[in-house]
Amino acid sequence: MTKAITLFAIRFLISAHFASTLTNFNHNPTCLLMSTLRSENKHSDLTLQYDNHLSFVHRSALVVMHLPFNITINTFFSWKTTCIEIVTFFKSGDPNVFLHDLQNWGYQRNVVMYTIFPVLAHNNLISTDFFSRLTTFYAPVYLIELYFGEDGIKVYTGLLHPTEFILPLTKSWVPSLMHYDCENHRFFVSTGRRCFAAQGPLQLLRKKLNITFVPEAGDWHSKFTEFSVFQQSESLRLGIGVKRHIEKTIDYYVLYCQENPTLLSLKISQFFTIIDPWIWAGSVLLSLFLGISKLGGYSDIAAAFVKVSVLDGRRLSWFGLLCIVAMIAVSSSYDAIITTDITTPLEKYVVATIRELLKDFGFKLYGSSFSKDTTKWHLSVRKLPNEDDHVWKEEILPHHTFHEEFSGAAVFADSIAFDPMSDYIRNVLYFLKRHYTNVTCNVVKEIFYKRNIIWEFKYPGAEGLYRNLQWLSSNGLFQLYATLWRFVDEANIRKHPVVEQKGIGALENLFVAFQLYLIFIPLAILGFFGEIMFRKVHLNTIECVYCAG
Incomplete structure (x- = not known):
């Protein structure tokens, strides 16, 4: 590694020449000039060159300031400057502290750096990772090595601004990127899962930026370069030199399920939730008042519903009124229940984690080693004891979400469903429709929470990489490859279609209501x-009693 860095650092070797001072910098007068000296000896040859440089700058009427020491980039208003030139003189000291000060500016777009050091300091820095870190800067870094001899100063210069880049990726991605044409749309679809949605754009970037893909390893490239495509978490922080590109924003929807209505699933006890409890209380009190005061009978509460006799001019008996009122009330209440079921959405159930369901409710998920198997989500179902202890009907709040956990679950009767990653939502629906014929599951168009797909990288030439990623996004290539990926992902589903439910359940509910009428009319x-x-x-x-009397 030391040999490679040495050759890279001085590959722009210029013929040695002699000079008494370093006053020949061609500084841009419109740029802010910053300079610093890192040397424990205040009377060395390098200190003299630093003083000569400051004198040259003042004579040239240039604005110069001292390079801030051990601060963060946010404390300096770099946006007020059009460009910055940094000239540093380094002889001794902590290389890590010196490197930290340079990192604040090395990842800016409008910065040029000149680093000057004697031969001995250069040799000491080669044994560290100093130059390896400099190669990751976006700004060009000019290296100036000074050899102080008896008859003058010998100057060597080099440039750290590479144009050929090595990008370390996940090992499983490299074979596909190197041996398959994932950029070709037809080839992408025909090869199935050999190509991933992000690999097509990566191959396009390789051609435009001359990138070489290598597996992640413990060499100096992977140590000082970072590259990953992942889902954004809440605690994500942007480090020095790290750039972030949002490929797309995903809206997660909650998956709700309900058991299809049957006659046994409708409870007559729901009737008592339809009529206002104050009406029930008032009717009971009125009945008691009539009976106790002898102004009527206890059964005269029916007068509140029926005021005309239908028999021989007398009042209806308690049994007759009860039958008629029961038929009218129950049929009306079920009309209201059925109408409510048709017009209102399903009740929402939220759980904290899917692991909680698996542990407390007895559900089991069996994974499949074959990724194309769409029936990999096998559910071992049993009744849910103590459901209210773990499942609650509330408004979905942000703190119910957890990163890298299933976002939500719906429990209804003897079925369970959850919302996994968006690429697999169709497989889950396919499985539920195929194995649970009496359960209807739908993705409710209600945003649960949002996630961003992030490209995050710290990389030599990251400016070019960042601009090209923006270009790919603006041209819709990310969406194209994501669509191709879903098309390949749904191939097995298309081979085994599921009979879709033609209705929304309204006719089934009306049929149940008709059964109720058939039951209560004969009772009446x-x-x-x-x-x-x-x-x-x-x-x-009575006649017999009179006759006997």
Whole structure:
């Protein structure tokens, strides 16, 4: 490594020449000039060259300031300057501290650096990673090595501004990028999962920027360069020299499921939630008042519903009114329930983590080693005990989300569904429709939370890489390859289509309501005939009593 760095640092070797001072810098008068000296000896030859340079700058009427020491870039208003030139003289001291001060400016667009050091200091820095870090700067760095001899100063110069880049990537990506044409759309689709959505744009960048892909390793390239494509987390922080490009923003939707309605699933107890409880209380109190005060009977509460006799001019009996009122009330209540089920969305259930469900509710997920198997989400289902202890019906709040965990879950009857990564949502729907015929699952168009797909890198020539990534985004190439990836991902689903549900459940609900009418109408008729029989028996009994008397 030392040999490679040495050759790279002085590959622009210029013929040696002699000079008494270094006053021949061609500084741009419109740029802010910053300079510093790092030397423990205040009376060395390098110190003299530093003083001569400052004198030259003042005679040239240039603006110069001392390079800030051990500060962050945010404390200096670099946006107020059009360009910056930095001239540093280094002989001794902590290379890491010196490098930190240079890093604040090395990743700026409008900066040029000149680093001057004697031969001994240069040899000492070669044994460290100083020059390796300098190669990651976006700004060009001119290296000036001074040899102080008896008859003058011998000057060697070099430039650290590479044009050929080595980009370390995940090992599993390199074979596809090197051996397959993932940029070709037809080839991308035909090779299936050999190409990934991000690999097509990467191959395009390789051609434009002359990038060589290598697997990540412990060499100096991977040590000082960073590159990754990932989903943004909440705690993401941008380090010095790291650039970030947002490829796309993903909107996550919650997946809700409900069991299709059956006759047994509708509870008559729901009737008591339809009528206002104050009406029930008032009716009961009125009935008690009529009975106790002898102003009427306890059953006269029916007068609130029916005021006209339908038999022989007398009041209806309690049994007859109860049958009629029960038929009207129950049928009306179920009309309201069914209408509500059709017009309102499903109730929302949120859990903190999918792991909580697996542990407490007894669900099991079985993964498949074959990634194309769309039935990899196997659910071992049983009833959910103590559901209210872990599942709650509330408004979905931001703190319910967790990074790299399934965002939400819906529990309804004996089924469970969750919202995984967006690329696999269709596979989950396919599995649920195929294995749970009595369950309807849909992705509700309600944004749960947003995530960004991030390209993050710290890389020599990152400005060119960043500009080209923006160009790819503006031309829609990322969306194109993402669409191709989903097309390949859904290949197995297209081979095994699922019979889609033609309705939205409304007809099924109405059919259940019709069954209820068929049940309660005969009950009312039987109650009516029962009342007639009861009255006839009652009249015959009275006549017999009179006859016996």
